[in-house]
Amino acid sequence: MARLPVYLQLLSEQFDAGVSNISSEEIAELAAVNAAKVRKDLSYLGSYGTRGVGYEVEFLIFQIKRELGLTHDWHVVIVGAGNLGQALAGYGGFGERGFPVGGIVDVADDKVGSLIGGVRVRHIDDLQHIVQSQNVAIGVIATPGPAAQDAADALVAAGVTSILNFAPTIISAPHGISIRKVDLAVELQILSYHEQRRANARQSTALKAVPGASGRGASA
Amino acid sequence: MARLPVYLQLLSEQFDAGVSNISSEEIAELAAVNAAKVRKDLSYLGSYGTRGVGYEVEFLIFQIKRELGLTHDWHVVIVGAGNLGQALAGYGGFGERGFPVGGIVDVADDKVGSLIGGVRVRHIDDLQHIVQSQNVAIGVIATPGPAAQDAADALVAAGVTSILNFAPTIISAPHGISIRKVDLAVELQILSYHEQRRANARQSTALKAVPGASGRGASA
DNA sequence: GATTGTGAAAGCGTTCACAGCC
């Protein structure tokens, strides 16, 4: 249920705005999805709506948080203190949303010791100690692509059971370890694909408008 | 075809490693997907494989790049020079992968003028000028959630036709504008959900092992 | 013999439509 976090976000906003009750239709509108889908998703949590009335916002927020395991903070550890790792650690968004950075590690000795976003960079050999002392369950990989699998192996060996991978590499891990991948370049490439199609469409329209022009090339 | 960028990445790695020919089975292995899916995806580009042999890596890379519109760089403009915007601009990954940062803008005058990742922050009023002079087609939103819709409106008004949204808000745009959303907190919350389930599973196992213990609570 | 390209089958998530309930 990858949409629950989205509902949670928008319900929190509505709650802050003073809305105490909401219908599936309204949620659907805000989340830009179908109302039936919202009801199916929410019914998965239990029957927390009232027919003829809707859902109580505060109660729904609580139930979604419970389902997602957001009743307490989850410390994360970042592997890789390069550009991306520094950016992620310095960006305060993790901590604000309940995922404080419990540590940053790197293999390079010259990076060890520096302070990023209030957290000191440690050597990757300390990973197990950090994970166990801070009870870290989630690791973030922010290494260059070729080092990502090593980072994953180190995280798993240290006892981490969930991994968020920002490296442009597909990593493997033992069964039972959850992995998610976010590749910024992939996102941009997908947008590029759409741009490309738009450009092609413009071109073939132009060619149609001037039938005498050569119709070969990148059209279709 | 959101998998083409993934194939492209791994094919490029194979090419750099000296592999000149590859089968759908091998690609599937590297991409952690089914081989039939790889063939279906690639057949969508045209019949570029050779039966009994496989695919020529270099040619396939070229075809995927052509399909994705990666035959030239796409300049991007970042809206929001806060933590996240600075992080994204400073992280060199965009430029390296063919998406150089053509500009960063913000509404706050005190941010305007500072230098981030070699690019000077400009006022959001300059957005249209930046977009048109640099021929920017893709905008990146790195504002706080409440400002995201305004940022999107400004991007669309300036002539941008694709948006990558990092703000934790669902934005709307006119038909024909492509939008993708990346929410780091959502990714972590999905992992939290898996951790939560693991924790529950452990607890119910423990309860089963000691049948006398109270079976109520967060199990199931 | 090996591997692609692709119809057909299976699976999965979405949407419809309405009974059930407030």
Place this chain on the structure above:
DNA sequence: GGCTGTGAACGCTTTCACAATC
């Protein structure tokens, strides 16, 4: 009357399986 909860229909994606091709 209004809105939820959900079985059934739908459509899209994935997977299978094999004929076509090198």
